[in-house]
Amino acid sequence: MRAMRRKVMLIAMVCCALLVTACNSGNNAPTASESTASSPSGSASNAEGSASEAPKEEYVIKVLTQAAMKVKRSDETKVGQVVKDKFNIVFEYVQTPGNYADKLNLMLAGGDYPEIITIQDNATFDKYVRAGALLPLDDFVANAPEFAKRYSEQIPLWRLSAYDGKLYKWEGMVPVDFRNYVEVNDIGVRTDVLKQQGYPDLLSTDDYIQFLKQGLQDNPTTNGQKTLGMIVPFAEPWGMQGISSIMYEKGGRYTAAAGNMGVIWNQVDQKFEDMMMNEYVKEGLVFFNKLYREGILDKDSFTDKYDQFAEKLNSGRALSSWYVVWGLNATNQGLIEAGLPDIQYINMPVRSMTQVERNEKRQIRVEDTRPFAIYSITKNAKHPERIQELLAWAATEEGRILLQSGFEGEQYTIVDGKRVPTEAYKKMLADPDSDEKIGLGGFEFLGNVLTSGEDGVPYNMSLDPSIQDELGLTQQARDAYSALGWSNSKDYYLQTGESAHTGVAGTIAIDTTSELGALHQRMVDFRVKNSTSLIIKPKSDEEFEALYQSVISDYQKLNPEQIVNEYNRLYQEKKTQVDQLK
Structure with a gap:
């Protein structure tokens, strides 16, 4: 449905903060402790290491993007500097113009894909899985309780999309609280x-x-x-x-x-x-x-x-x-x-x-899954365990608030225990270029979510309906x-x-190359053709009913119940598989 137009408008009006990027480094970037009073838990709690551990070397990871990023490296932003301080990981943004799926296919053929990869469809994801290019995350999830909890509904569905039932991906913009993201087109x-x-x-x-x-x-x-x-x-x-x-x-x-x-x-x-x-x-x-x-x-x-x-x-x-x-x-x-x-x-x-x-x-x-926002760690990762430490922290309350809300006193204040957006934050949403030092929107590949924090406020504060209306x-x-x-x-x-x-x-989908797939397409073609006739031809309610009954009589000759039955069979089959994968 003119996907690009729709995507641009929805992101601009609903998820504006997801696209805000930064370009200049902040001389007074807050430390991790300044960003929030809470501390990371699970496997992320050891991310900074103890005093006896040797400091980790700077780890620069290239990530592909088709967005118009103004920064070259994540540590040029205040959020990115916190990530670097905690993990000594820096992301280098690589512009990827043109047909993205073709680019991914070429990289797979040459084995030169990046350490963290963004995939925009299940078909390409399947190719990467079958080629052995992606690292399974099952052991990681077993040791990252907050990640497992945050994505508890998604993980079985993510496993279902892999031919071997293993977990190879996480996705962006899920899970969703419909009160934060009410998409109705009437x-x-x-x-x-x-x-x-x-x-x-x-x-x-x-x-x-x-x-x-x-x-x-x-x-x-x-x-x-x-x-x-x-x-x-x-x-x-x-x-x-x-x-x-x-x-x-x-x-x-x-x-x-x-x-x-x-x-x-x-x-x-x-x-x-x-x-x-x-x-x-x-x-x-x-x-x-x-x-x-x-x-x-x-x-x-x-x-x-x-x-x-x-x-x-x-x-x-x-x-x-x-x-x-x-x-x-x-x-x-x-x-x-x-x-x-x-x-x-x-x-x-x-x-x-x-x-x-x-x-x-x-x-x-x-939507419980977003197959056009798939992220995976590839076998080319130099230090996959360090990426997993960061991913586990990103799923914590501390990580989510920093990555999607920013900094207390700058993007929000705390009133009665709840985050309240500042005027500077609202100005930033209305004009992303007004503050390019923050870095919100530069870490979608760590899995932005459309749910609310423990304080009841959306992690992405722009999802609050009152703010959407004020700015949109x-x-x-x-x-x-x-x-x-x-x-x-x-x-x-x-x-x-x-x-x-x-x-x-x-x-659920029927194989389009199968005999049932061909029947399914004939059903759709019949409906499209006759819907136009039902709108245009009848001159009265009685004429409409007569034409409708005639159309339905012809439609039933296609035996459409075969498709309905197959969809329900596939649903029960996949539902059983998901239950087994939980």
Whole structure:
């Protein structure tokens, strides 16, 4: 889904601190004892050595990065200097432009990969494991209790991804507390139209049809152009295949853990079900058909890709956008700069009529694994035991706070036993170049987490919803949420949702080269083709139902239950394997 665009916006608005880098060394870098009052535990407690031990030589480790790092070495930063003081380890950042997977494949073939390697997909990870390039971490985990505890849910899943059941990796941005990282993509709504209609409590699909129909009547043009009711980039590969059916995730039973192929994941009953025949998928298609019939859905949505969609959104012409809401703040800033400050967008919830009636807690997907942020120690490591000492310390409370929050008195103060971000920290998030001496974001390969510390504050303090809104939303957007009665932009979802961990379900896939894999693709192609017809062709509710029944009758001739059954068989098989690996 335009992965790079989405990644940039999410990181900029939600995980800003993860990318903050530094470039000048601090002359008065705090010592480890100054960074926190606690001391490391487990195997990390001996990292500095006793007075009788000889000091360890400086250990410089190269790490590959595709980020625009301004520093060459980690000890040019205050955080990096603490790491050096404690472990005498320094990381040298090596820029790696171009196709990263191709680079890793070439390095594997030549055996010249670095001591710590970043891998961005499970296929490449599997190649490295089978080639014997990665060092197993099972003995390390047995002697690093805080690492084992912090990643207790992830470690069995990480082992599952290796053909021999051993542990060869750790990952970044897991585990996750959904209260810190609420990723919900519903409907972007124009705030001036909300104000015109008295800030209605929009939720059901009928609510939106009434709201958008009235909005078009009240605002036939916007800045000299025809106003559009709802825009969607259906022409993207993930458009009709993924987001035309995504209504299922808005209720209280399903999540998108299975992706956008032929099945969906029932989080409540812990099983896979057919996507095409799901009642919520049908209701979503009914919704789009009514929008189309009412002239609310932009008819170019079926040919618009992201660029055309973004152009319409950025002009302010659209009253709403479906699902693609991750760029709303950039749109809002652009509208302000264009002299249209009254036109702003906010993300608002939607539910089908049945979902509203059932009023169940929404299942908000929480990823337990991040296969695009894999880190491993390779057999080329000169001193793997020293890397493991550092990795064990990074999993401690001391390590996590230093690496993700910074220093007391500079990035945060302690009030009633809790970390409170300073104005300097907030300034740093808003303008990463304003303070380049800290080093937050230079150690993602030690496993940043999206959970909270023992004080209840997120390790990455920018994940606090109030801070996200203060720095990520325009004043007009914040005012709109306030007028709706929300305390912050995530308030509704936190009140009405609950975490739904992907677990084993997120790892299930059918071999695409197999006969079943071919059948699975035919199911997807059938759904994509007929979803378009179901949105466009029916002229009434009765016509929709007749066409839908005809489509389902043809669909069942494919014997789609074979795929559903195979997914559930694989799930039970992998679940048993994970239980054995715990």
